[in-house]
Amino acid sequence: MGNGANSGGRTRNVVFRIKRCDGPGKPSRWEAFRVPVEPNANVISCLNWIAAHPVTMDGRPTTPVVWDSNCLEEVCGACTMVINGRVRQSCSCLIDEYAPNDGDTITLEPMSKFPVVRDLWVDRQRLFEGLKKVKAWAPIDGTYSLGDGPRESPAQQHVRYALSTCMSCGCCLEACPQYLKEEDASKWDTAFVGAAIISQARLFNEHPTGAILKDDRLDALLGVGGINDCGNAQNCVRVCPKDIPLTESIAAIGRAATIHGFKRFFRGA
Amino acid sequence: MTSTNQRVIIVGGGLAGLAAAIRVAEAGLPVDLFSMVPVKRSHSVCAQGGINACNEVARQQGYSEYQHFDETIYGGDFLADQGPVLEMANWAPKIIDLLDRMGVPFNRTAEGRRDLRLFGGSLFKRTHFSGATTGQQLLYALDEQVRRFEAEGKVSKYEFWEFLRPILVGQGDQRRCVGIVAQDMRTMQIRPFRADAVVMATGGCGLIFGKSTNSVICTGGAASRCYQAGAWYGNAEMIQVHPTAIPGADKCRLMSESARGEGGRVWVPRKKGDTRRPKDIPENERWYFLEERYPAYGNLVPRDIATREIFDVCVNEGMGIDGQNMVYLDLTHKDPDYLTEKLGGIMEIYEKFVGVDPRYEPMKIFPSVHYSMGGLWTTFTPGAYQPAEPAGKHEPGMIPPVGTEVGQGMAYGAPNNMMTNIAGLYAFGEVNFAYHGATRLGANALLSCIFDGLFNGVSVVNYVREGVPSTQPAESLEAACFDEASSAEQAKYDGLLATVGTNERDEKFNPYVIAREMGEEMTAASTVVKTGPRLEQCLAKLAELRERYARVQLSDSAGWTNQSLSFARAVGDMLILAEVIAKAGLLREESRGSHKRLDFPDRDDERFGKASVAEFDPATGEHRIFWRDVQTNLVKPRPRTYGKVESDQKGKQEPVGSAG
Amino acid sequence: MTDGQGFLQRHYHLLRRLHSLAGVVPIGAFMIIHLTTNSSVVWGALNGRAHIAESAAGRGIETFQHEVHFINNLPLLLLTEIGVLWLPIAFHAILGVAFALTGSNNVSRYGYQGNKRYALQRLTGYIGFLFIVYHVATLRWGWSFLTPAGTTWSHYYAASTLAAALKGAAGQWSVAGVIVSIGYFIGVSALVFHFANGLWTAAITWGLTISQAAQRRWGYVCSCVGAVLMLAGWSALAGFLFVADYDEAVQIEERMVEQMYGHEYLLELKEKFADRPEIGRSAVRQAATRPYPGPAPLIEE
Structure with a gap:
């Protein structure tokens, strides 16, 4: 619900600097995107916007950024990445908190301790x-009915x-x-x-x-x-x-x- | 005769898929488990409130498995086949015991027993819970057991693999499913997998509505692909809109029904446009509209009712907070420590995503698409309980007309249980249309998913060991049909890749734009309230989107981890399923459970006490919708009112048996 | 896999726990004794039993010298040193370096206090080990070419040789002496931190402190231990650098030798150390050629 609720007044932009990599063994590069901020925006909603509008700040068309995510409620653990140098879930990373002003920059990097699959997605x-x-x-004795568990x-x-x-x-x-x-x-x-x-x-x-x-x-x-x-x-x-x-x-x-x-x-x- | 190399494929690693994997692997059949995410990250983690089952405390207060069954049927507005629901309610206590043995940290009483809470649609405490992250805890317990089988080599996981289509052989009665085509989401390799049975446990389709409480993989794509391959899709129009969610920019986050189960009250200021802070509004100037309208159940009416009331208050009466589509869900009268103990998980979600502590400030919530009662159509073998006359309403304390022996509602181990119209293709969990009828009761989803896996996993095993696969195992079939299916998907994939850079980028053909428009249209036309003309308009819009989709343009030509291709491919499948949802909604000219037609406000058992079943015509791309009788010989349909009173009546009854 | 790695695999837990244990006992325990002894050059001023020295500073020197004599008269000293000190330190250091190399510090990203301590623990380990090697080499093994004035250690002249080994010839500041003294300050501080923090982590490693509250409480205890030892280390250093007068120290040391072993022994000793350059240049050395002037007069304040 509320799909149309947030359509009003996009006034503020945030710059995303994203560390990208096309695949294992490929070199990394940085790309920057200017993203309009919706109310209640989080990093995921901004990445969604980039996926739909894969054009860098200097106007160069590029590929959509790849990242791992699922529940978006911070219970599945998928969307973990390094944001402004610290590791955290991107779904619970609110833009109003991280980039309160027009033109503020947020950097996204893949986790460094795991092999990169592509862009922000790691294995x-x-x-x-x-x-x-x-x-x-x-180590239970199978799924047969054997009464309740220990108190x-x-x-x-x-x-x-x-x-x-x-x-x-x-x-x-x-x-x-x-x-x-x-x-x-x-x-x-x-x-x-x-x-x-x-x-x-x-x-x-x-x-x-x-x-x-x-x-x-x-x-x-x-x-x-x-x-x-x-x-x-x-x-x-x-x-x-x-x-x-x-x-x-x-x-x-x-x-x-x-x-x-x-x-x-x-x-x- | 059983081949030594028989295998079962399970698609989806949520509660249903994992439960099935455990049951099948335990029976000694190798399992190949496919999932788009590591199974531990499946959407089941989002379930919060709990899992229903009759228990000793409730039983001694007059509750029974049978009443759980009756509540579920009544909650589902008599649209569900009754036998499977009876079997599920009877099995529920065993499932809780099993989960307990697996080590699920259920909340405990002082004596160390499993604690219980109140949930929607019942006046008894019958919901077992683990904080406010019950789904996560149950999923982890099953995930751990599957990991154990994996370590023993009995289950092979294919994580980050996307299901593309079932592989079918034979025609007519001989048609059966013998494998799947899947794609590695990292390497983009497409290949066929053979199996003697395939279990679809791929969950719901919330993303068709744009923002929902669902996870990003819940596109319904897998179900749609089965549907396009010939599987029937049942009760598509039955989409549950959860009354309490936090609207967000990327999705709507669920605020569990347990918030109301633990005493949360829904209200708006009595004065329109009251701008005072909620704390400054005195008790007598607050309108607790659910409590007023439903004295018996109060805030714990079933979800469709709560949703419509909230929708009514906000949209029709304009009484939402600050004139917006929001109402208060208030827990501030409860002890903050108690809330942390019982609802910590959702308190944290609200705090993190809204930045306000709901222990001290009422939450602002609005309904959101949450669950699909509809799904792949499945059949079953009825159980032993076949009363001469269907029973009436079951009152607390009445002696149940049937016991809880295995097989009363559904024959245990019958190979066709929860099998689709395609032999060897099963549907478990949310993607299965059974159990919930026209509305699902809170905390019945976890139950139905695990029940499907555990109870009907045996059916899969029996089908493989005793059915057609025992004489014609998939491994003995010619490679041609597998390669053919795989090539077809490869061609589709290549075709999509080829759209990159063909023309100037045009927003009209951007898959993300198409998906967003579909979501907005479906949410507007086919959720809380529907009308014939609006649904027709919706179908026209969907037709337009399908035309635009035919010329979809991708922006990534990479042959490696091409996420946007995967999404774009799913959008096409979602559009088809969206049409089914809208069309079935248009044809069901009545109101029942979650399906509220303003132009047909009453339930019409005569014409529509039936399941809508959709069949895809691959030649024309059209949907044929027909109606199938629902098993109603156990309980007689009765009006579903939940004791609604007119707004001038006051006074709230204490729920029965709320102690314990 | 080589046998060495196999050995490591099989006995990994034992080695890690011995490593942890060695840091506390004997190394840590020794450090407590050592710093207590050394700082006696300062707190010894309160020693009522010091009777040779006349000044407060002198009483410190006397107390310190007394302690040194006691230690040097322990039986099987070398064996004890090897078994209880050098081997454990070598063991602790080699394994410590090997383990430290398995980590990669990330304080710049995660500047939490605990993380800083983690990084410091490794840094102080390296520094401390280098310091110990220098310390033992110069003052125990006689690698006098590494000291500012080429001083050779003599436990009979503990305070004065220390002052000379730190500052320069005859306890007079030299450029090399400043460097060495700063080095000592860093080395001692590093080791004290390393010990106090190691004590804190050892309690987690062994599972003595489990809850966060317990870890915090034990943290306070370790901080206190660290603070006291730091004070002891710094005061010892300050004692040798700024408080103890070189000439007075030599006087006291020689009189103590005389008292304990007789005048003959002292002469022998002086003969043996006659070529000690820093003594040659010292006023005391020159004075020693003159007749013994008797006890210094009491200074009336």
């Missing part, structure tokens, strides 16, 4: 591989719910000085998994059924690229759009790893 598959690595699931206190639910709102957007990884771009998928296993994955490991360790795989998760996180690669810069928790207590997860997994490490040392695995 975050490594993140999902990380979820496999730590077996981020509850849980409201306090415990609060802890798990906060962790479970992670939408795998990758902000924490983009801002992490220990998380580096790795194009070679065969090296993902020993490259740092990052805060999101560590936090998911904690999420499932906190669940009675999930905890059955706790040792497996800790074993996976004790190796190279695991919990010990964290450098405690704590940027992750600062840039997390969902305010997930990532550093608490890291410390909690640190504690579990301490105990697990001792156990393993003395038991001799």
Whole structure:
């Protein structure tokens, strides 16, 4: 609804400087676009405008900018990019906040820690591989009717719910000085998994059924690229759009790893 | 005889697709899962409020699975086939248990049990929830289970692959679906995939209306492609407009019904053009029009009713805030901590996208297109419960006429359950027209999606193992039909690419402009209220757009990650589906649920107690719409009023069983 | 994969945790002792048991010298040094550099305080390690050519040789001395920061502090520890640079040697260190050729 509601009075323009790249291995370039600002505009609505009017500021026709997005409500995590030097979701990035005046500039870049597919679209598959690595699931006995799940206190639910709102957007990884771009998928296993994955490991360790795989998760996180690669810069928790207590997860997994490490040392695995 | 290399393709990785993948993979059939986005980013994440199921607390207050069924049928204005709905309501508690076992962080009571909230269309607390991001939480739980199967090699994911068409072989009764053509959205490679059954779980079509609460992939393109390949499309005109959304420049963001379930009140100032801040307007100068008009359900009337009332107040009476199309959704009388606990997710959305804290300032909302009850037409095998006489209204506390044993409403495992008119082609979730009739009740969508996947996933398995594919598996078929389908899509793709730079750029043929005009036209003509002449005008406009689309011009000739090509291709498919929606709306000369015809204000069971079914004629590009009877032998249709009173009556009843 | 990498893979957790542990104990613990000892050149002024020196500054020198004698008389000193200090420091440093190379700092984009500390932790690690190498090489291994006046360390002349090794010959400022002194200031500060911040991160690494509140509280504790150590380090440095009088220091040192080991030993010692250039040029050295004048007179204020 309200399609026609915003048609009135386009007065203000914003300049978008966008770092573009035609594909893997291709050079990057900057292009600038002048975009009229609608009321309640966000970066997405401006990118939509550019898609429909792919002409640069100096009047040169170009291709529409490619970017990844889906829900536009900051719950799917797709539209993450680097805006004015900081990583965030572009859907919740309001123009009135970022560029309040006529002619203000907003810069858009793809996330730097993931291989670029094209323009602002990056390949975050490594993140999902990380979820496999730590077996981020509850190992249930199939989908048959086997009664309800374990009971849980409201306090415990609060802890798990906060962790479970992670939408795998990758902000924490983009801002992490220990998380580096790795194009070679065969090296993902020993490259740092990052805060999101560590936090998911904690999420499932906190669940009675999930905890059955706790040792497996800790074993996976004790190796190279695991919990010990964290450098405690704590940027992750600062840039997390969902305010997930990532550093608490890291410390909690640190504690579990301490105990697990001792156990393993003395038991001799 | 079962071939060892049989496979099932599932298109769409939302709740329905993932639930189906789990069920099929669990049965030992390999699954190829296609999605335009990583499945964890599917549109199901946007669902907020919760998932309905009868539960012990409600049961002891007089509720039952049967009443859940009755509410759903009544809410859907008796347009849904009743058997599948009964089966779904009966299964709902099992689904909640399963999700609980998967680790969904449902909100908890002090004792550690699953908490419940009130939702639209019911007087009982029967909605399970996880904050105000229930859809996200359920999707993640299923995503995790699928990842587990993926790690075990039982599910192969094709993420960033776009479904282009189903591959069919045979004619008439022999026609069946044996695979799909899909395109890698990064490399742009187009290729066929073989499968013994294909499950469409591709969600809704909100983008046809321009701005909606839907995600950007919800174009309806996949459904339209199936429709153009011969699948029937049912009840297209039944589009749900959600009463409470935040209008934005790029989309309308949903403000969950749970806001009202947790006590949110909808109002406007009694004085027209009152410019005072909402806090400064005293209680007696506020008009709580929903509470006034619907004393029993108050703010929790079903969505179509709330939407029309808000629309009426704003558009017809001009009583919107500041004369604009906005009303207040007020939660400021609730404890801010309580709101954070129960509704944190949507409080945050409002705060982030509007910049105002709804805990202290009433939200400004307006209706927005939200859900398509219509979708690919599907069939089913009726269950064991076949009463001699359809039952009347089910009152709280009454003994249900039927138990909750499996198979009462729909035969468990019957291969044709939720199969389209094309053998081997199934439709699950929002893209399936079943379950919701003419309006969906809040918190029934998550249920229907998961139910489809879990209950009817077994049907897919049985069809593959015992049906035609068991003797003629897709892998044994000649390559020709697959290559042919693939070549056709390749030609279409090449054709679109070739439009780049052919002429001066003309706005008329810009796919984004065409899409915007379609959205504006469809929203204006075919949403909250409709009339015959307006719909005819809409069809004329759509015809014009289709002509313009025939000369569409793209601006990107790249053979790599060509996003605008993908969008432009979808626009063509959306236009076709838009025509179906408008045409079915024109032909349904009655008002029912979400479909409100001003020129036909009453429900007409005699002529239209039937599903509209559209069939595409590939030769002419025209739509043939016919009507099919709806199964109504379980509950007798009755007027759907939700106890509306005239505006001079006052007083609000306490909802029954609101404790717990 | 080479065996080295395999070893790293298999024992990664152990190595990382040993790295963390080594930073706290023994290295951190030693640093506390070391800075406490060194700063005694200042706080020693309050030492009531100092009886040789007459001035407050002198009491500091005496206290410091006393501590140094105590440490140097510990049994198996070299073995302890190697086992408890040099090996752990080498281990901590080599692994630390290897780990630090796996990161890439991005403070310019994300200028959060925590991120700055992350970057500083690595920077101070590098600086600190270079400083330690210089410090140990010049004052322990006798690489006197690296000191401003070619001073060779003697624990009998701890305060005065330190002053000379920092400032220049006979404790007089030289250009090289200014550079070395600034270097010491930076080095000591870096190491103290590195330790205090490392203490804070170690609590997260080991999982002692989990909640953000706990991390904040522990942060206050670590800040206090850091502040106290920083004060100790700076005051020690200031003590040797600005407070301790070189000649007075030599006098006190020699009298302490005399008291502890006898006059003969002192003479031997002086003979052995006769070629120490900075002593040769010093007024005390010249005075030493004259008969011992007895205790200096008390100064009435």
